[in-house]
Amino acid sequence: MSREIVEAAESILDKPVQVLDHGFVTLVEYMGGDASIVKAARNCVGITDEVRTREEDVSLIRYLLRNKHTSPFEFVEMIFHMKMPVFVARQMIRHRTASVSEASARYSPVKEEFYIPDKHHINFQSALNNQGGMWVAPEEIQHRFQEIEEYLARASFEAYNTFIGKEPSVQILEKDVFDGLVTSGGIARETARIMLPLAMYTSWYWKMDLHNLMHLLKLRMDSHAQSEIREYANIMFTMAKKVAPITMEAFEDFELFSMTLTKDDIAAITSLRNHAKKGTDDDDVLKRFKTRREKAEFLEKITELGLLDLLYAKHP
DSSP states (O other): OOOOOHHHHHTTOOOOEEEEEEEEEEEEEEEEOOOHHHHHHHHTOOOOOOOOOOHHHHHHHHHHHTTTTOOOGGGGGGEEEEEEEEHHHHHHHEEEEEEEHHHHHSSSSSOBBBBBOOOGGGGEEEEOOTTTTEEEHEEEEEHHEEEEEEEHHHHHHHHHHHHHTTOSOOOSOOHHEEEEEEEOOSOHHHGGGGGGTTTTTEEEEEEEEHHHHHOOOHHHHSSSHHHHHHHHHHHHHHHHHOOHHHHHHHHIIIIIIOOOOOOOHHHHHHHOOOOOHOOOOHHHHTTOOOOOOHHHHHHHHHHHHTHHHHHHHOOO
């Protein structure tokens, strides 16, 4: 069986897309596409050589994704070359289903590249979501944050350079001490690197199958995810659409832009629909939720569904 070639994916191979100030995402290789998913799925039921129409292939892929039959999607793999701030990399590495080869600061000196966030990334802490920001900070605070962040990053890098024995632009050691350090070969890079901040850039090769990539994208393209990692996820999503367009369209329909209703959500919506007839109190509808977060998520859902007015409908 010949390797599946996807022309749209071939057109973007080895073409980096810039992210943030110094970062990028590049699709360097892929294996398989929509046709590979179809073949793997039909093999389960003993159909290996029967030709089907495109409409049947689309229907099958959408059925598989809609009903959580995920193993056929693992027969598509993508390899990305990415460069990102360390704090973004640490968020991505939580997705433990990837194969990763990261550049090591033990073997070679770190480049003077660090991330300074744009103003729109600098927000006040959210009172509702411990993970992220909410309100835009005043411009004066944004500007000071950028200034101090750049100062600290440069100072850390100067200290790092000094202790590995490279001539820094700002001398932080007495000349005789620095000369002795250089003569001795400098502090080991594996130790000196601990001075560097999370804003420094790292790079890696990242291999992941499509099933697990969709899980990553579902979480990291979400509006609650940190804005910097969303930028990387959005580009990975665009590249995945080139490799498996039918699958990624189904992913948009059934996962990315979908909504999950819990048992309590369904019961609460049913109560709301019978709100006027049964005389249900607003508080009674919301009391079924066991935590404040569950209640807040329910309110978000009914707002999106256009049902929020039912909660505040007046009893007859």
